[in-house]
Amino acid sequence: MSKQVVFQSAREMPPMAISLNDMGFNKTGGWRYLKPVYLEKLAPCRVSCPAGTDWPRVLTLAAEGQFIDAWRLIRAENPLPGICGRVCYHPCEAACNREHFDGAVSIQALERFIADACFDLRPETHQREPRSERVAVVGSGPAGLACAYFLARQGVGVTVLEAAREPGGMLRLAIPSYRLPRDILDKEIEDIAALGVKFQPGTRISSHVELEELWQSFDALFIATGAHHSRPLKIPGEDNAGVMTGLEFLRSVNADHDIEIGKRVIVIGGGNTAMDAARTALRLGAHPTVVYRRTRAEMPAIAEEIEEAEQEGIEFIFLAAPRQIRRVGNTLEVECIRVELGAPDASGRRRPVPIPNSEFVMETDCVLKAVGEEPELPFLSESMETSAGLVIHNPKGLLEREGIFIGGDAQSGPSTVIDAIASGKQAAKAIQLYLQHGHVRPPKRRDKRSLTEEIAFEHLNPDYFTPAPRADAPHLVPSTRTASFSEVKGAISREQAIAEAQRCFSCGVCNFCDNCRVFCPDVAISRVDSAYAVNAEFCKGCGICAEECPRGVISLVEEER
Amino acid sequence: MKAIATSTKKVITGNHAVSYGAMLSRVQVISAYPITPQTQIVELLSEFCANGTLSARFIKVESEHSAMAALIGASSAGARAFTATSSHGLALMHEMLHWAAGARLPIVMADVNRAMGPPWSVWTDQNDSLSQRDTGWMQLYCESNQEVLDSVICAYKVAEKVLLPVMLVLDAFVLSHTAEPVEIPDQELVDRYLPPFRPLYRLDVNNPHAFGGLAPPETYMELRYQMQQSMEQALSEWERADEEYGELFGRRYGLIEPYHTEDADLVLVTSSTVTSTARVVIDELREQGQRVGLLKIRLFRPFPSEAVRHALRGARKVAVIDRNISFGAGGIFAQEIKSALHNHRGLPIFGLVAGLGGRDITPATIQEIIQYAQAHDEPEDLVWIGVKR
Numbered sequence: 045m046s047k048q049v050v051f052q053s054a055r056e057m058p059p060m061a062i063s064l065n066d067m068g069f070n071k072t073g074g075w076r077y078l079k080p081v082y083l084e085k086l087a088p089c090r091v092s093c094p095a096g097t098d099w100p101r102v103l104t105l106a107a108e109g110q111f112i113d114a115w116r117l118i119r120a121e122n123p124l125p126g127i128c129g130r131v132c133y134h135p136c137e138a139a140c141n142r143e144h145f146d147g148a149v150s151i152q153a154l155e156r157f158i159a160d161a162c163f164d165l166r167p168e169t170h171q172r173e174p175r176s177e178r179v180a181v182v183g184s185g186p187a188g189l190a191c192a193y194f195l196a197r198q199g200v201g202v203t204v205l206e207a208a209r210e211p212g213g214m215l216r217l218a219i220p221s222y223r224l225p226r227d228i229l230d231k232e233i234e235d236i237a238a239l240g241v242k243f244q245p246g247t248r249i250s251s252h253v254e255l256e257e258l259w260q261s262f263d264a265l266f267i268a269t270g271a272h273h274s275r276p277l278k279i280p281g282e283d284n285a286g287v288m289t290g291l292e293f294l295r296s297v298n299a300d301h302d303i304e305i306g307k308r309v310i311v312i313g314g315g316n317t318a319m320d321a322a323r324t325a326l327r328l329g330a331h332p333t334v335v336y337r338r339t340r341a342e343m344p345a346i347a348e349e350i351e352e353a354e355q356e357g358i359e360f361i362f363l364a365a366p367r368q369i370r371r372v373g374n375t376l377e378v379e380c381i382r383v384e385l386g387a388p389d390a391s392g393r394r395r396p397v398p399i400p401n402s403e404f405v406m407e408t409d410c411v412l413k414a415v416g417e418e419p420e421l422p423f424l425s426e427s428m429e430t431s432a433g434l435v436i437h438n439p440k441g442l443l444e445r446e447g448i449f450i451g452g453d454a455q456s457g458p459s460t461v462i463d464a465i466a467s468g469k470q471a472a473k474a475i476q477l478y479l480q481h482g483h484v485r486p487p488k489r490r491d492k493r494s495l496t497e498e499i500a501f502e503h504l505n506p507d508y509f510t511p512a513p514r515a516d517a518p519h520l521v522p523s524t525r526t527a528s529f530s531e532v533k534g535a536i537s538r539e540q541a542i543a544e545a546q547r548c549f550s551c552g553v554c555n556f557c558d559n560c561r562v563f564c565p566d567v568a569i570s571r572v573d574s575a576y577a578v579n580a581e582f583c584k585g586c587g588i589c590a591e592e593c594p595r596g597v598i599s600l601v602e603e604e605r
Numbered sequence: 606m607k608a609i610a611t612s613t614k615k616v617i618t619g620n621h622a623v624s625y626g627a628m629l630s631r632v633q634v635i636s637a638y639p640i641t642p643q644t645q646i647v648e649l650l651s652e653f654c655a656n657g658t659l660s661a662r663f664i665k666v667e668s669e670h671s672a673m674a675a676l677i678g679a680s681s682a683g684a685r686a687f688t689a690t691s692s693h694g695l696a697l698m699h700e701m702l703h704w705a706a707g708a709r710l711p712i713v714m715a716d717v718n719r720a721m722g723p724p725w726s727v728w729t730d731q732n733d734s735l736s737q738r739d740t741g742w743m744q745l746y747c748e749s750n751q752e753v754l755d756s757v758i759c760a761y762k763v764a765e766k767v768l769l770p771v772m773l774v775l776d777a778f779v780l781s782h783t784a785e786p787v788e789i790p791d792q793e794l795v796d797r798y799l800p801p802f803r804p805l806y807r808l809d810v811n812n813p814h815a816f817g818g819l820a821p822p823e824t825y826m827e828l829r830y831q832m833q834q835s836m837e838q839a840l841s842e843w844e845r846a847d848e849e850y851g852e853l854f855g856r857r858y859g860l861i862e863p864y865h866t867e868d869a870d871l872v873l874v875t876s877s878t879v880t881s882t883a884r885v886v887i888d889e890l891r892e893q894g895q896r897v898g899l900l901k902i903r904l905f906r907p908f909p910s911e912a913v914r915h916a917l918r919g920a921r922k923v924a925v926i927d928r929n930i931s932f933g934a935g936g937i938f939a940q941e942i943k944s945a946l947h948n949h950r951g952l953p954i955f956g957l958v959a960g961l962g963g964r965d966i967t968p969a970t971i972q973e974i975i976q977y978a979q980a981h982d983e984p985e986d987l988v989w990i991g992v993k994r
Contacts (some may be wrong), residue, residue, distance in 0.1 A: 051823075051824060051827070053827070054827035054828075054834075058805070058806065059805065059831050059835065060707070060768070060806070060816070061813035061817050061818055061819075061820050061828060062806050062816055062817075062818075063814045063816075104744050224661075279904070328821070520662075
C-alpha cells in the first residue's frame with residue numbers, strides 16, 4: 045500500500061502542486077453514505093412484449109452484426125421471430141423510450157431482418173435430457189406451437205394435433221400470404237419439429253369422448269384450438285348464396301381453392317379478419333367496400349393493416365349497420381341503416397344507435413361477414429364452459445380437470461399472434477410445474493433483485509445519444525401490391541439493420557459502454573469478466589457513475605452502516 | 606560565444622514583430638480569440654501554421670478564458686505555448702492567469718495595451734495589464750518593434766528556466782499597428798539561443814501524476830514561497846538572457862534603461878513608447894543645460910527594485926509618468942518606484958498620470974511634466990497631466 049508523502053520544507057517540494065505518489069493511502073470509501081449498485085431495469089419494449097423478448101440484449105448483438113446470436117436470444121422467449129417480424133402489432137415500438145428522442149427503434153423490421161438472416165440456419169437441438177412425460181397439444185396455431193416449443197426444449201415429448209391438413213392454425217388459414225409468406229411459416233414450424241415435436245395434421249378432436257381418450261394416453265393436454273367460429277350478423281338473409289364468412293373466404297383462398305366472389309364485394313366488420321378479407325378480395329380483382337358500424341378510431345384491426353388497406357384504395361363506409369340481405373336475381377341487396385355513437389357498451393366502446401329512417405341499399409355480388417370470431421369447444425364438458433361460449437378466464441391456463449390446460453384464442457377469444465405465443469409459453473411453464481409437482485403455482489420472478497423496475501425516458505441520460513433517423517421497412521407501392529399476393533412489407537438492409545440496432549438505448553441493460561469506469565474520479569470501477577466491480581475502499585459514493593450511465597443501469601442505494 | 610548575427614530586415618508592425626518572435630521560438634501550440642488591436646498577431650501566426658512555415662497546432666476557441674485554458678493543457682503536456690490578447694480579453698482570462706502561474710507553466714502571451722471600458726476605447730493605456738499585476742506572471746513593457754520581437758524569444762528562455770509565464774506588453778497602435786524596420790534573426794541562430802522546452806513534469810500516461818490538486822495549509826504557503834523565490838531568481842535570469850542575446854544578436858535592452866541619470870537632478874521614469882518621446886525631450890533639455898535624466902522600466906514583474914535604486918541614487922527628484930491609474934490611489938509605476946525606494950532614502954517622487962485611453966503623450970506633455978516637477982519641492986502622490994477638469 046502506498047504511503048502519504050510528507051514534506052518538511054519548501055526545498056523538498058516540487059515547484060508546482062503535483063502528485064508524487066498515488067492516493068492509495070487515502071481510503072475515500074469511508075466518506076460514502078450512498079453506494080452505486082449495478083441494478084438492471086426492465087426496458088419498456090420488453091415489458092410491453094407479451095412474450096417478454098429481451099430486446100436490449102438482442103439489439104446489442106445485432107448492432108455488432110451478430111445476427112445468429114441475436115436470433116437465438118429472441119428464440120429464448122419466442123419461437124416465431126420470422127412471423128412476428130411480419131405480423132405482430134409491435135407494442136414494443138409503442139413503448140420504446142427512443143420515441144421521446146427521435147422516433148422509436150424499428151424493432152419489428154429488425155426482428156424480421158434477424159430471422160431472415162437465419163433463414164437457412166437450423167436451430168441447435170440443445171434441449172435437456174429427454175424426459176418420459178408426454179404432452180398432447182390440440183391445435184397448431186401460435187399458442188400451440190409456442191407451448192410445444194417450450195416443452196420440447198425442456199425435453200418433454202410433445203405431439204401436436206391439428207384438424208387442418210397442415211399445421212399453423214390461423215397463421216396459415218387466415219393470414220394472407222402478402223403479409224406472411226408461407227416459406228417463413230413452414231420454416232419456423234420445421235424449426236419446432238426439429239426439436240422432436242411430432243405433428244399430427246388432419247386430426248380433429250370434436251367430442252368430449254375423444255378428449256377423454258387423449259387425456260388417458262398423455263400426461264397433460266394443452267387445448268389451443270383458437271377462435272374459428274364466426275359470429276353471425278343475426279339479420280335476415282345472411283344465409284343467402286353469395287354470403288359467407290370472412291374466415292371461410294380466407295381459408296379457401298389460402299388453401300388455393302377456387303372461389304367465386306364477383307366484382308362487387310361488401311365486407312362487414314372492422315377487425316383484422318375484415319381487413320384481410322377486403323385486401324384479399326382486392327387482390328382477386330374485386331372492388332371491396334368495408335362497412336363498419338363505428339368510426340375508424342374504434343376499428344379493432346391493427347392500425348398498420350387499416351393504413352395499408354386505405355393506401356390500396358379500399359373503400360370504407362363508417363357508421364352504418366346491415367339490416368338485411370336480399371337476393372334479387374344475380375345481385376345481392378344489402379340494406380343498411382345509418383347509426384350514431386351513443387353511450388359506451390360493455391367493451392368500453394360507444395354503442396352504435398340507429399338513426400331512424402336513414403336506411404340505404406347497396407348492391408353487391410358477395411358479402412363477407414367478419415364481425416368477430418369466438419372459440420368452438422365441442423369437446424369440453426358443460427362444467428368447463430361458460431354461458432357466453434368462452435371458457436372461464438383462468439390466468440394459469442388450468443382447467444378444472446387436472447392436467448388439461450387451455451390457452452390462446454380458445455381461452456381469450458380472438459386476440460393477436462404474440463398474445464397467443466405468450467399464452468402458449470405460459471401454459472408450457474404451468475404444464476412443466478404440473479408434471480414435476482402435480483400442481484401449478486404461479487411462476488416465480490427470474491431474479492428477485494433485478495427486473496423489477498421499468499425504466500422511463502427520464503431515467504436515461506440522453507446526452508450520450510446522437511439523433512439518427514429511424515429505418516422503416518420499405519413497402520411495395522399500392523399499385524404493385526394489389527396485382528399479386530407478393531409480400532407488401534420489404535426488408536431493411538444489413539447496413540440499415542446494424543445502424544438501427546445501434547439506435548437502441550439499451551434501457552436499463554448494461555452494454556459495457558464503459559462510461560461508469562471512465563468517469564469514476566476515484567478509479568474505483570473496473571471491468572471484471574462480464575461485469576463491473578466497484579472498489580468499496582475508494583468509492584466515495586459521489587454518484588457520477590450513475591449520472592453518466594446513459595441507460596439508467598446504476599442505482600444509488602443508501603450505504604448500510 | 607561571439608557571433609555575427611545573420612538576419613533579414615523587414616518593415617513590419619509591432620503585432621507582426623510578435624508573430625515573428627513566436628514563430629522563431631518554434632511555439633507548438635497557439636490558442637487565441639481575436640480582439641482589437643491584437644488580432645493581427647494570431648492572424649499571421651495562423652497563416653504561418655497553414656502554410657507550413659510554423660509546425661504548430663492552432664486551436665480556435667470561443668473565449669480568451671478558453672484560450673488560456675487550452676494553453677494550460679498544452680503546456681502541461683510539455684508543449685511550448687503562445688497566445689495574444691488585449692484589454693477585455695485579458696480581463697476574461699484572469700482566473701486562468703492565476704492557474705497558469707500557479708501551475709508553473711512557462712507560457713508566453715503578448716498583451717497589446719488597450720484601455721478598459723466602459724467607455725469603449727481601443728486606444729492604449731496600461732490598466733489592462735497592470736490589473737493582472739498579482740497573478741504571478743512576469744511582465745515586460747516594450748518600446749520598439751525590434752524590442753518586441755527580441756523579447757518574445759528571450760521570454761521563453763527565462764520562462765522555461767524559472768517556470769513562470771511571461772506577459773509581453775506593447776502599446777496599442779503606437780506599436781501594434783505602426784511599421785518600422787525590424788531585424789528578423791535567422792532561425793538557426795535562434796535555435797542556438799533557445800533550446801526546445803524540456804518540462805520538469807508533464808502529462809504523460811507512462812509516468813502519471815495528478816496536476817493542480819488540493820494543497821492543505823501545510824503545503825500551500827511553501828508553494829507560494831517557491832513562486833516568489835522563482836520571481837527573484839528571474840531577475841538574474843533576465844539579465845543573463847539579455848546578455849546572451851546581446852552576444853548572439855548584437856542587441857540588448859536591460860531590465861531597466863537609465864538615460865543621462867548619472868548627473869541628473871530630476872529623473873523622469875517611463876515605460877513603453879512614452880520612453881522614445883521622453884528621450885527626445887531629455888536631449889533637447891540637456892542641450893539647454895538642464896540636468897534631467899530618464900529611466901525606462903522594462904521589466905515590471907519581477908520588479909527590479911535594486912537596479913532602480915541604483916539608477917536613482919544621484920537623483921534629487923523623480924517624476925513617474927503613468928499611463929494607468931489605480932483608482933483611489935494613483936499611478937501604478939509611481940507606487941512601485943516609491944515602494945522600491947521607501948526604506949532607503951527620502952527622495953521626492955512625483956506621481957503623474959497622463960495619456961489614458963490613448964491620449965497622446967507628446968514632447969510638450971513631457972516638458973510640462975518636467976517643469977511641474979522642477980517647480981515643486983513637496984511632491985504630490987497624484988498629479989493629473991492634461992486632464993480637462
